[in-house]
Amino acid sequence: MSATREASSITVPGLRARKGGEPIVCTTAYTTPMAEIADRHCDLVLVGDSVGMVLHGLQSTTEVTLEMMIMHGKAARRGVKQALLVIDMPFGSYEETPEQAFRNASTIIRETGADAVKLEGGVHIAETIAFLVRRGIPVMAHVGLTPQSVNVFGGYRTQGQGEDSRRVLEDAVAVTRAGAFSIVLEKIPASLADEITGAIDIPTIGIGASTGCDGQVLVIDDLLGMFTAFKPKFVKRYATLGEAADKALAAYAQEVRERSFPAPEHVFPDKTSPAGDHDT
Template identity: 55%
Template sequence: MAPELSATDARISVDAIRDRKGGVPIVCLTAYTYPIARLLDEHVDLLLVGDSVAMVLHGYKTTLGASLEMMIAHGQAVMRGSARACVVIDMPAGTYEDSATQAVASARRIVDETGCQAVKLEGGVDVAAQIAAIVAAGIPVMGHIGLQPQSVESEGGYKIKGRTEENVAALFRDATAVEQAGAFSVVIEGTVENVAADITRHISIPTVGIGASGDCDGQVLVTDDMIGLTVDRVPKFVKQYADLRSVISGAAKDYAAEVRDRTFPGPGHVFTATSGKDKA
């Protein structure tokens, strides 16, 4: 059963996101936890529970480490921590590719167990039937074309898309297929800027760029990249708006020093027999 939610009627709907085509840019960030969802909720239009959680929080080398159970658990936490943003949850690799039946069953489980507004899956022409089936089952879908992290192993790395005429034509076919299958929006990742801009003008549903174009209808970043928590290499397309790695490391260093020289805990952090009814 989905967790009890608050203010669900105030959430930004997928229809509202779809209606932003060509309008005020859609603001999207990833969220995987309750506290981060609470902090981001008032500032964004869409919270994406990305399968990047496998890398960011669980230490996997690729997003292929994400499971359906992992996505549902983090999706539940984000739903508990948010009341306003439209919440979209990634369908992890291996949960939708085999058939439309598999895709619908996986999407239904995600929505039923989290209460999220939509699911996201990677691919274009190759998953159009799955998108159409999920939409027909009453579950909104966000597409994802261009660089597809779930295919990074089969493609031999993270390769920017749109650098050849053949690839550009394939990207347009994928975008059109996602649109015609009924998706309400589509992420364009790791794609040459002018190609992503042309796709945005070509299709009628909003595009959300990540390493794509400022002309997309919205933008998404991995929050941990954006706030400077990423341990490994930060992608070129990321702008860091804070340096929380230094803040956290500095706080841990100061704490360790105070513990070792016995200045923490101090008088204000312990209880005495005369503390009365002071709470912990």
């Protein structure tokens, strides 16, 4: 069954028109409650394939499936009413042919009600981006460090250093010409991010890039301190909710074991008692 939705206040053309204007705020969301919170503060909410690592305990994003992205996309759609909702296409769902990419992208859009999809890759994926855009599917691009290619890169290494900067720039130009409406620049030198931002006419969204980008994105579990398996240099933790949750659960466990929870105010009296039964 297709998802139902309200129209977003921020549209694809509207976001593209933000080039060079007020910085675009973006974070990830994979559940309805988090999507609702993100929607109040962000211009763009991304259902990232990072969900595989931060929620499912996978070792990399290459293990994420199309079904997982659709499930979490539906959950996020229920919470996002104003922001632009973009969903990552997972590894293996678009690389084979443009036709394969269209089938899977159209399924994502139809099943989740998302506004757009995001693809990783540059020159080699430009033809696919153009194929999708011509058929009515807005595409957000992603160059620099592309986590789905982590095995090729030999780890999560900074891209675009030295002579490699030309490759990343060419990737950015290629996906722009192909029709992408915005582009994520991940883990590249700030000077290169600034050069790319100045060279293309679509918004750049930085993650480990530069304050000169047209916007920024962080994984919500990173910025809230909920995912602590590792902390990339570019992550700033704005809260330590993981520590708070650990302390709360420790207190709960202690009270259960010492039988101080539930307390009298947490249980229901017998209906025959003078106090009656009040569900408050």
